[in-house]
Amino acid sequence: MTGNTEVVVIGGGYAGVMAANRLTQRDDVTVTLINPRPAFVPRLRLHQLVGGSHDAVVDYREVLADGVRLVVETVTRIDAAGRQVEPARGGTVGYDYLIYAAGSGNAAPCVPGATEFAHPMATLETARQLRSVLDATPATTPVTVVGGGPTGIETAAELAERGRRVTLVCGGDLGPYLHPRARRTASRRLAGLGLTVLDGPGTKVTAVTRDAVHLDDGREVPSGLTVWTVGFGVPDLAARSGLSTDTVGRVLTDETLTSVDDERIVAAGDSAAPSDLPFRMSAYAAGCLGAHAADTVLARIAGVRPAPVDLSFPAMCVSLGRRAGVFQFAHKDDTAMRLYVGGRAGAKLKELSCNFSVKHLTTEARKPGAHTWPKGDHRKELLRGGRREASATVERAV
Template identity: 70%
Template sequence: MADNTGTAAPTTEVLVIGGGYAGVMAANRLTQRDDVSVTLINTRPDFVDRIRLHQLVGGSHDAVVDYGRMLAARVRLVVDTVTRIDAPVRSLTLASGSTLGYDHLIYAVGSGSALPDVPGAADFAYPIATLEEAERLRPVVAAAPASAPVTVVGAGPTGIETAAELAEEGRAVTLVCGGELGPYLHPRGRRSVADRLASLGVTVLDGPGTHVTAVTADSVRLADGREVPSRVTIWSAGFGVPDLARRSGLSTDELGRLRTDETLTSVDDVRIVATGDAAAPSDLPYRMSCQAAVQLGPQAAETVLRRIAGEQPRAAEVAFVSQCISLGRRAGIFQTASKDDIARPYYFAGRPGAKIKEFICRGIVWQLRFEARRPGAVAWWMKDGKRAAAVRAAAQPPVAEAESQGNRSAAVR
């Protein structure tokens, strides 16, 4: 870009760490301005369609898309791993040994498997939260005899989807819930999921006493004393986030998510904006989900773009409509939700649920590609009307603490 004198106008360097749903949306949105140079740093050369990882394990999808189809032409892709953020000098150190400087940084490192604090789990259980984990698990499942017992630990969406996918192949699957089956679901939706799993032959162990206390090479032990035979144990209980922000001296919540205000700006540095699973706005993070990521990604970019333009960033607006769960290739559930992310009594199940889920999965990839072609075309967001009140309430000290502070003040006077 040049001014009237023929001199190149200054370019603003924006780096995006992480090429998942939020990172890709953010990178593509940033290309609205010709004077912004956008670099996406990701550990893999391909986009991981993470909501299909259970299909990779089951053999019905490879769960990857070429970044050439996902990123705007002006986004530079660097395949490397960021090992440190040096905020005072605005620089990143990469695993390859090189460094990259920035004017603004978008932190979109996503989430992965939480390290299980259960004896034997690290040695004998297979996590499934990342592409590499799913690719490692796939041949293990394929090599096991069809009658070999498979145990899935964790009854959130990933656990349910994985159990159903493998049971539909004819596997003998036990789903260990560690509590309630599908804890997010409305009781009516939960019953529908339980019925479908039963029809697939999945043994569901839920309720008190189903927390895993140990994993061995051929079994899973539960808190109530039961021992479940298991040739292959799949671990889907819980997610964590990379510790990059914490290691770099930035403020994080207990899980390691970068603490931000409602504009997604780091509480430590206005040049750093977080998005997706690794962001904790107002210490009230959104549900870790693709649904939140595709809304937060472009809004993180808008925060950066407004700062470049000298404008005041706006608070992010995110609202939810559902939770979608595949139940094999021929069934699913579309659990409706209120905008503030509470499950409602209404849902679509069976074949209609499967079709809606597949439509959404394809639609998300289309949405990312659309943003690459027409950055900024989507300029409005659904809004959770209860968010502002929740943020205000969270900012108030507990009553007991406030009274104690008041008493101390009175004593001083």
């Protein structure tokens, strides 16, 4: 390919920013990043926004390469045949290649009453709204957090540490990804914060009302404010634009992250489903996938064959308030080891992880192509026949 190449990146999260920065390795590539917000949102901090210890925004000038053009707009349609996208305010933006990194957000609850009476927090806007509701709610009001995954645990701990009366309803195991040893450590810390944990059988939520959460074993948990952290959803932009997606709405791609419909479209982050085997939702995975998506585009521009994605997960970390955490080491197949770090050291490692999730972006902005990540061969085994097992692992982690 000769002449200038126009690349449009949809989505300014971890994956989109990493991809946009990495693309600036070539002077003959023009990069346009389209995002609905004017600031970068480090989603690892949203529970802190709810708790009041962080505002969860970073100026794009800190994380985006100078050569990337930022357009604050919402894309309403992708015209793959015409190689252009349609912003909500009208007009079109053309591209030679498109990186789809639209991310994820709140899932529509399927539990009666959850939409009306529970507050989601998977986006900046809903987290801010929840924070406003908390500020207007008396400190003695019982708060129920639904969801025993990382977001639920972190949010419940953050609020309990600030003196709120919190019940965490897990709907199963507390922190299902964690090794049992690390889970026991987390449970002790939460108890020390005065937080009530309802986990195990019978703790699935069957209904939410204005002043209670109902469980499938018949229990009724008083709740003056209910926080919903279960599940996640992705934008329907890809499906509405006629691209092949999985049942959730993630773009179906091959192992190079190229859309199964169009080699000019590459997907990354939470809204990508390579080989219908999506990676676990995380800032770490999003950044690595964003970098790989850029590498795929750069390979096609150079006329060489793109490489398949290769990514292993070294760890997962969960904060338990501002003064404790669990840093869970993992095998390359993304299963927990017995080894973990808890307490104040775990909190410091969690804070380092949050800081590095942004620092990796700023480093890539200054030195495109610098980002590297650990590799592994477990994905090859999954592709040979472990799809069902892998899907179950991803859902447990989420």
